[in-house]
Amino acid sequence: MITHDERSHTLTLHTRHTTYQMKVDEYRVLLHCYYGPRVGEGDLSYLIQYADRGFSPNPNEAGNRRDYSLDTLPQEYSTCGVGDFRVLSAEVELPDGSRLLDLRYAGHEVRPGKYVLPGLPAFHGEGGETLSVRLRDAASGVEVELLYGIFEDFDLITRAARITNCGETAVGLCRAMSLCLDVGRADLDLMTFDGGHTRERNLSRAPLRPGVQGVGSARGMSSHQHNPFVILCEQGAGEDHGLCYGAALLYSGDFLAEAERSQFEDARLVMGIHPQNFRWPLAPGESFTTPEAALVCSPDGFARLTHCLHRAVRERLIRDPYRGRRRPVLVNNWEATYFDFNEEKLAALAEVSAGLGAELFVMDDGWFGQRNDDLRGLGDWTVNREKLPGGLEALVPRIQKLGMQFGIWVEPEMVNEDSQLYRQHPDWALAVPGRPPVHGRSQLVLDFGRQEVREHIYAALRKVLDSAEISYVKWDMNRALTDLWSAALPPQRQGEVCHRYMLGIYELLDRLRADYPALLIEGCAGGGGRFDLGMLYYTPQIWCSDNTDAIDRLRIQYGTSFCYPSGCMGSHVSVSPNEQNGRITPLETRGVVAMSGAFGYEMDLGKCSEEEKALIREQIAVFKRHWRLIQEGDYYRLTDPFQEGGCTAWQYVSPDRREALVSLVTGSTRAAQPFRTLRLKGLDPALRYRVNGGEALYGGDQLLYGGYPIPPFWGDYQSMQLYLEAAG
Ligand code: DGJ
Numbered sequence: 073m074i075t076h077d078e079r080s081h082t083l084t085l086h087t088r089h090t091t092y093q094m095k096v097d098e099y100r101v102l103l104h105c106y107y108g109p110r111v112g113e114g115d116l117s118y119l120i121q122y123a124d125r126g127f128s129p130n131p132n133e134a135g136n137r138r139d140y141s142l143d144t145l146p147q148e149y150s151t152c153g154v155g156d157f158r159v160l161s162a163e164v165e166l167p168d169g170s171r172l173l174d175l176r177y178a179g180h181e182v183r184p185g186k187y188v189l190p191g192l193p194a195f196h197g198e199g200g201e202t203l204s205v206r207l208r209d210a211a212s213g214v215e216v217e218l219l220y221g222i223f224e225d226f227d228l229i230t231r232a233a234r235i236t237n238c239g240e241t242a243v244g245l246c247r248a249m250s251l252c253l254d255v256g257r258a259d260l261d262l263m264t265f266d267g268g269h270t271r272e273r274n275l276s277r278a279p280l281r282p283g284v285q286g287v288g289s290a291r292g293m294s295s296h297q298h299n300p301f302v303i304l305c306e307q308g309a310g311e312d313h314g315l316c317y318g319a320a321l322l323y324s325g326d327f328l329a330e331a332e333r334s335q336f337e338d339a340r341l342v343m344g345i346h347p348q349n350f351r352w353p354l355a356p357g358e359s360f361t362t363p364e365a366a367l368v369c370s371p372d373g374f375a376r377l378t379h380c381l382h383r384a385v386r387e388r389l390i391r392d393p394y395r396g397r398r399r400p401v402l403v404n405n406w407e408a409t410y411f412d413f414n415e416e417k418l419a420a421l422a423e424v425s426a427g428l429g430a431e432l433f434v435m436d437d438g439w440f441g442q443r444n445d446d447l448r449g450l451g452d453w454t455v456n457r458e459k460l461p462g463g464l465e466a467l468v469p470r471i472q473k474l475g476m477q478f479g480i481w482v483e484p485e486m487v488n489e490d491s492q493l494y495r496q497h498p499d500w501a502l503a504v505p506g507r508p509p510v511h512g513r514s515q516l517v518l519d520f521g522r523q524e525v526r527e528h529i530y531a532a533l534r535k536v537l538d539s540a541e542i543s544y545v546k547w548d549m550n551r552a553l554t555d556l557w558s559a560a561l562p563p564q565r566q567g568e569v570c571h572r573y574m575l576g577i578y579e580l581l582d583r584l585r586a587d588y589p590a591l592l593i594e595g596c597a598g599g600g601g602r603f604d605l606g607m608l609y610y611t612p613q614i615w616c617s618d619n620t621d622a623i624d625r626l627r628i629q630y631g632t633s634f635c636y637p638s639g640c641m642g643s644h645v646s647v648s649p650n651e652q653n654g655r656i657t658p659l660e661t662r663g664v665v666a667m668s669g670a671f672g673y674e675m676d677l678g679k680c681s682e683e684e685k686a687l688i689r690e691q692i693a694v695f696k697r698h699w700r701l702i703q704e705g706d707y708y709r710l711t712d713p714f715q716e717g718g719c720t721a722w723q724y725v726s727p728d729r730r731e732a733l734v735s736l737v738t739g740s741t742r743a744a745q746p747f748r749t750l751r752l753k754g755l756d757p758a759l760r761y762r763v764n765g766g767e768a769l770y771g772g773d774q775l776l777y778g779g780y781p782i783p784p785f786w787g788d789y790q791s792m793q794l795y796l797e798a799a800g
Pocket of ligand 1: 548
């Protein structure tokens with residue numbers, strides 16, 4: 073619900089459990105009053121305090137009123153060069169060379185339905201409302217339209233900003249944040265999800281210190297190193313208590329999330345496209361629309377924050393036909409064969425896989441051009457007839473005869489210098505004339521901002537997709553962007569390259585979706601280098617990490633879980649010793665970890681013993697039985713995998729709380745293990761639950777407050793699963 077109180081000139085957004093309020097003050101400055109647990113109607117601007125602060129300047133029209141400064145007041149969208157020295161929301165280079173932006177309220181509108189952002193990913197859904205607030209810099213004519221969408225049942229507020237040059241001369245947009253959130257206190261922690269290739273989204277948490285701190289990416293992808301999702305929370309906040317704010321950007325390219333603790337002990341969070349490689353000229357009448365940002369607020373800890381985000385992602389981001397639909401159990405040949413395969417090897421792997429209950433066979437990298445290693449072939453999307461003499465026309469029916477669907481790997485954004493495509497169109501790769509381009513995995517990046525490049529690649533992909541019945545595509549991306557220069561743009565527009573690249577990817581993914589509506593697309597960027605809400609709008613699952621070690625995955629999946637639902641995380645059982653770190657883990661444990669995601673196997677199943685095959689058959693059956701809980705249930709982190717030596721446990725609970733699945737993995741073993749119990753979460757205290765089909769019934773209250781005993785385990789990295797079902 074969006075309300076406007078004409079007397080106090082407040083604009084208030086209510087979701088089911090939260091309230092967000094802003095106010096137009098006497099100078100038409102848009103102040104931020106409140107974001108937190110839901111409160112009744114009323115002007116919350118009494119929370120804003122005014123004081124004369126040295127070196128915090130005063131707007132001209134405030135005259136000698138020294139207690140009024142943009143530097144001290146909470147702003148809804150912070151300005152540039154007119155007295156607020158905290159972190160900026162927008163920066164525009166004006167025709168006279170100045171960079172002042174004095175944004176004042178110029179009107180607002182409440183519209184039925186949620187705003188749309190053409191060409192950009194966004195939460196969607198019927199009904200809802202949009203609040204549009206227009207701010208204007210009178211001297212230059214630059215306008216900023218702040219857009220707000222509300223998803224009441226999910227306690228989710230979305231935001232975007234549209235910046236328009238309503239003046240008469242061109243201006244240059246240098247910075248355009250999607251979100252600015254001023255919080256009237258600074259005793260907060262910033263939580264970010266960081267790492268690198270094969271160790272994505274490890275949680276970091278630190279108190280806000282004076283000044284600006286943040287994370288971002290200028291790699292042309294949201295990156296393995298930092299994720300465009302952050303949490304600001306009370307310092308004592310935990311899973312079940314404490315106020316916390318979650319902010320996510322629906323964008324897969326360069327991003328910046330900055331939090332500032334100001335001199336007066338308040339905090340500001342901004343989030344949007346990273347300004348480093350960005351400059352967008354706006355001719356008179358032209359607009360730039362930022363990506364969407366999503367905000368959630370939980371008054372009682374991270375679990376609730378996660379539930380809001382997960383539900384919203386499942387219901388309002390992932391699109392049909394994959395919304396609420398079980399993902400097929402897949403077998404991928406990458407770690408089983410790498411580049412060394414042919415039709416017979418694939419068919420043999422598929423045959424074993426089908427016998428074990430797998431449903432989708434995925435042929436990974438190496439099937440096209442001269443792709444016998446990772447030095448060549450990218451860009452040449454025609455079947456390598458030495459490996460697959462009969463082409464897909466021969467291979468795919470063989471797989472289908474086994475009762476399996478067929479899927480294929482592609483990396484459309486890239487080109488190797490050793491490829492037909494590069495020889496024909498060297499200028500299609502990002503490179504600055506006169507400078508040899510930087511290599512990443514021996515490949516270059518195609519300039520996806522260019523229409524003709526996209527057309528060529530799309531036509532080639534279509535040929536492949538039309539040549540056989542292909543149900544799934546893994547869309548990979550294996551290097552960061554460098555040499556940012558497009559042959560298609562004049563010098564003064566080279567700051568558009570990265571964003572145009574991203575818009576090009578989104579356009580192609582949308583075309584793919586429109587032309588092949590049933591196609592399941594799995595996103596991937598060397599594992600989880602582009603694991604973000606932007607990508608999830610187009611690809612309902614994303615390969616979580618190239619690290620398939622179950623124990624490292626506990627941390628990766630734990631961090632990922634704060635924002636992203638399990639059903640979105642591609643997660644496979646691979647061989648032991650693991651090929652990324654040499655760790656030996658039991659097959660049971662690898663299954664428990666991998667099935668907490670979009671489940672599959674990535675190993676030579678033909679080499680498994682009969683005993684192992686029986687276990688795999690059982691794991692697939694367990695996943696098929698409990699997929700709804702895993703994919704659609706409420707997720708609870710029961711323990712923290714960063715606590716050395718401990719157990720990692722997590723739990724799914726059905727919306728009616730009658731069913732739950734608990735998974736637990738131990739760390740390295742020790743003698744004389746302590747007696748431990750695991751307190752469960754989310755159960756109905758009034759119900760009685762049967763555990764793993766046993767005779768005994770346990771009260772929900774008993775399991776919540778007393779817990780369930782963890783037996784002593786023999787050996788490292790053991791696991792346990794408990795399926796709870798309410799009796800009666
Ligand atoms: C990186 C991906 O993350 C892997 O799963 C695999 O597809 C390779 N690329 C193939 O080159």
